[in-house]
Every structure is written in C-alpha cells, then in structure tokens.
Amino acid sequence: MKLYTASETRKIDSLAIKEENISGYSLMQSAAEFSLDVIVREFPEVKDLVVFCSKGKNSGDGFLLGVYGQEFGLNVTVVMCSPITDLKGVTKKAYDELKSSKVKTIQARSIKNLKLSKETVIVDALVGTGLKGNLRRNIRDSVLTINKLGIKYPVVSLDVPSGVNSDTGDVADVCVFADITTTFVARKRGCFTSIGKKVSGDIQYSDLDIPKKVFSKIPSTCSVIDFEDLVDRVIFREQDAHKGNFGHAIVIAGDRGLGGAGILASKAIVYSGTGLTTLATRPEHVSASLVSCPEVMVKGVNSGQDVEEYLLKPNVIAIGPGLGQTAWSEQMVQRVFMEAESRDVPVIMDADALNLLAKLRLSNKLPNQLILTPHPGEAATLLNTTVDNVESDRFGAAQKIHKKFNATVVLKGAGTIIFHNDGSLRKWGICSSGNPGMATGGMGDALTGIIAGILAQGLSIRDAVEAGVDLHAKSADLMSHEVGEAGLTPTDVIEGLRLLLKYD
Incomplete structure (x- = not known):
C-alpha cells in the first residue's frame, strides 16, 4: 500500500488535471460522492448531516457533500467557520452550487442552537493537506466543537483530520478525532503514524478514478509493510x-x-x-x-x-x-x-x-x-x-x-x-x-x-x-x-x- 506526502499528492492532482483533462472541480465532485457513499454505507440510519467548512479546497469537498447529501434525502446543515468573502476558485464554485441548492447554512457561533437527532453524522471539512503551523482561532474553536459533538455522534473527516500534519502525523495544537477518514487521490503518510494514526480512525480511500499511469509518474517513497x-x-x-x-x-x-x-x-x-x-x-x-x-x-x-x-x-x-x-x-x-x-x-x-x-x-x-x-x-x-x-x-x-x-x-x-x-x-x-x-x-x-x-x-x-x-x-x-x-x-x-x- 503506497503512501504519499502532501507535495506528492498535489503533483498527482496537477498531472491529472494537465495531462488527463480532469478538472479540479470534477475531482472535488468525486471526493464528495465517495464520502457520501462511505457515510450512508457505514451509518445506514443517518438522517442528519452537519458539515463544518472553512475556506480551502477541503471545504469545497464539504460543500458538495452537503449538496449531494441533500439530494440523497438527508437533512443537511453546513456550518461556516470562515467568511464567505475568503472563498476562491473551485471552492467558491462549490459554495455557489451549495447556495443554489438551498442547503441550510449557519455560522459557527450558531451551532449551539442547532437541534440534532440521534441519527446525526458530523463531517469535518475544515482543513486538509494544506495545513501550515497552528490552526487559526476560528478553526481551532470549530475543531473543539466537533470533538465535543463527537462524544455523542460519529465524526467523518475529509482527506485528513483537521489539525493533523499529513506529512508527519504530528499535531501542533488541537485536532479532530475522527471515527472515519475518507482520503482521496493518495493515502497520506501522516495518517499512519504518531498522533495521525490515533485520530484518523478507519481510513477509507478512493483514487477518484485518476488513471494509474498518472501515479506511475510520481513514485511513492513510502509504503505500508506486509x-x-x-x-x-x-x-x-x-x-x-x-x-x-x-x-x-x-x-x-x-x-x-x-x-x-x-x-x-x-x-x-x-x-x-x-x-x-x-x-x-x-x-x-x-x-x-x-x-x-x-x-x-x-x-x-x-x-x-x-x-x-x-x-x-x-x-x-x-x-x-x-x-x-x-x-x-x-x-x-x-x-x-x-x-x-x-x-x-x-x-x-x-x-x-x-x-x-x-x-x-x-x-x-x-x-x-x-x-x-x-x-x-x-x-x-x-x-x-x-x-x-x-x-x-x-x-x-x-x-x-x-x-x-x-x-x-x-x-x-x-x-x-x-x-x-x-x-x-x-x-x-x-x-x-x-x-x-x-x-x-x-x-x-x-x-x-x-x-x-x-x-x-x-x-x-x-x-x-x-x-x-x-x-x-x-x-x-x-x-x-x-x-x-x-x-x-x-x-x-x-x-x-x-x-x-x-x-x-
């Protein structure tokens, strides 16, 4: 089983987009679809989905997960932890689709007023492999909120648990404790050692249908032993x-x-x-x-x-x-x-x-x-x-x-x-x-x-x-x-x- 760094994963992304004419937005769509499949398979009784998002591409996956979750028949709430004005590129496009689908969105400060059923799943789409240093205060507060909710409800992180360094597995401050991590394009080596191993839960992976020849051009320097x-x-x-x-x-x-x-x-x-x-x-x-x-x-x-x-x-x-x-x-x-x-x-x-x-x-x-x-x-x-x-x-x-x-x-x-x-x-x-x-x-x-x-x-x-x-x-x-x-x-x-x- 091959493992990759964040840099190696970005190179695979870029090659898929450049050489295979796969758009960044379609990769985001595939990641959201895969995550929804995992959620409904692992938690078949799920009725409510609460998705925590900020401003990066990881949150773009979360926005589209909200769209597809609602289309599937779930009651979806997207919790915004960053200003909408910070959204850019494909993440902004995903948010626009979320709004046009009339998915319920609330600000992070309003989470305490949200009524949740016992069939709720919490989704962490705050920060992915782009984490550098400590979490910003608003993201840190949302991570703590997710962990508090995680005492009662299952938590699914998209790509990596927010707060985990996907290269080293280290956590500078706080991180999400996930029950499941759905990871995309490449398995991240930081989720297999140190604190990353402890908090990633069950790691479920999709290559998002990127052709194998793309992966062959970015060789892995790390693998799981057997x-x-x-x-x-x-x-x-x-x-x-x-x-x-x-x-x-x-x-x-x-x-x-x-x-x-x-x-x-x-x-x-x-x-x-x-x-x-x-x-x-x-x-x-x-x-x-x-x-x-x-x-x-x-x-x-x-x-x-x-x-x-x-x-x-x-x-x-x-x-x-x-x-x-x-x-x-x-x-x-x-x-x-x-x-x-x-x-x-x-x-x-x-x-x-x-x-x-x-x-x-x-x-x-x-x-x-x-x-x-x-x-x-x-x-x-x-x-x-x-x-x-x-x-x-x-x-x-x-x-x-x-x-x-x-x-x-x-x-x-x-x-x-x-x-x-x-x-x-x-x-x-x-x-x-x-x-x-x-x-x-x-x-x-x-x-x-x-x-x-x-x-x-x-x-x-x-x-x-x-x-x-x-x-x-x-x-x-x-x-x-x-x-x-x-x-x-x-x-x-x-x-x-x-x-x-x-x-x-």
Missing part, C-alpha cells in the same frame, strides 16, 4: 532441509538483574524459525534460560574475551536487550564491532546498546550492515535532542539517525517507521498493525529477536526488517483477540509467531 509479501523463504521448507539451511543468530543480552530481556529475545529468534540460536549473557542467567527455552544454546560470559569465540559462526548478531551500561556492557559492544569489521556480519542494536552507541562515540567503527531499533527516548539520546522533537517529526528523526550512523533505522511507536539504508527510491516503510497492548516491557526485546531470526534465514536487511516489524505487530493483534490488550505479554506475541508462519 510480512506476507516477504517471508515465503521462511515459511516454505524443502523436504531435505536441515538446521544449517536456516541460519544462526546470536543475541548478546542480559547484564545482572536483566536476564529476562535476553531470554525473550533468544526465544523470539527460535520461534521465528531460525536454525540455530545462541544467547550470550551473564552466567547468573544461564539456568533460567535453559528452563525457559532449552532450544537456545546459552553461554555465560564475564568479559569481552569470553564472548569472542561465540561471535565467530553466527550470520547475524543482535545486541542490547537488558545489556546495561556497565564495563561488561561496553566490552560486549566493542567485541561485536570488532567481529563485524572482521567479517561484515549484520548487527542489530537495541535498548542499552543504543545508549552505549551514543555514549562511547563509536561512529568511526560502525558495522557496514547496521540496524538500529530505537524507541522515541532512545532516538532522542542518539540525536542529542528531546522526545518531543523526535515525535513531532518521526520521519525526520529516523532519517537523521540514518544519516548519523549510516544504518537502517526502525523508529518504534504507534505506526513504527522504517528508514532503509539501501539507496532505493522507496526509503520508508510504515507498520499499520499493532495495538496499545504492546506498551509493556519486553516487547522491544521480542522485536529484536524476530528481526534477527528472519535476517539469519537469508532475507535481505530490507525484507527482514519489514517482515520482522510487521510479524511482531500482527502477532500482537492476533493474540490480543485471544487474551485482550490489557495483560498482553511479549511471550504471548512470541508464541503467536508460529500461527502466522504456518505453511498452508
């Missing part, structure tokens, strides 16, 4: 296969008192289908690992010298879960970098390994095949900035980390973002799966193991990272249906992997 497109090599196994065919991954994890992280990560490697799995951890954790998952070859190590022999054979090295930031931890990172330099093995760094990466200033010794998997706090540490700055532009933060460390970056969170390091045009991947039950300790350890396990089986870094992130999230979704979100554990997610990796 493990099912990537893991045939992991799922399907030849009859004469043996464990050596499916790779060997090692995870270095678990300083004193943090042994569970290494156990989770190594178990995730096993359950991802890897042929051989090694865990290098503090000797105190060996017994617990053997009891938890005897399939793991667990090695107790007290120093960098101790771990050296176990780094010679694996074709993937993961380091970080529960690693701590002690002298022992530093030795582990330094030994891993030495081995990566010696034989160019892929290295996945997570958790405390990321904190040590920032602390030890090792940027001149980085592995050639490096994968970093920070959460926003770790990303802030890597960039020497704040979590708020990271979250305000997750795409930008991931790209800055890539540039600083020459790595593939997995920026975790709602709508996990991947920035690829292979020079391809499609730089970005976004995970649209997952749920709030994943907000618990150990989930990142499981993800590290899943990515390592899939990468060890021969997939490219791009494919392994995308498959691992999506598998992790989809397993969490699958298991949350069984046990609920509250109390969902990393162990649940790890055990769900086998259900998703079954060969049918």
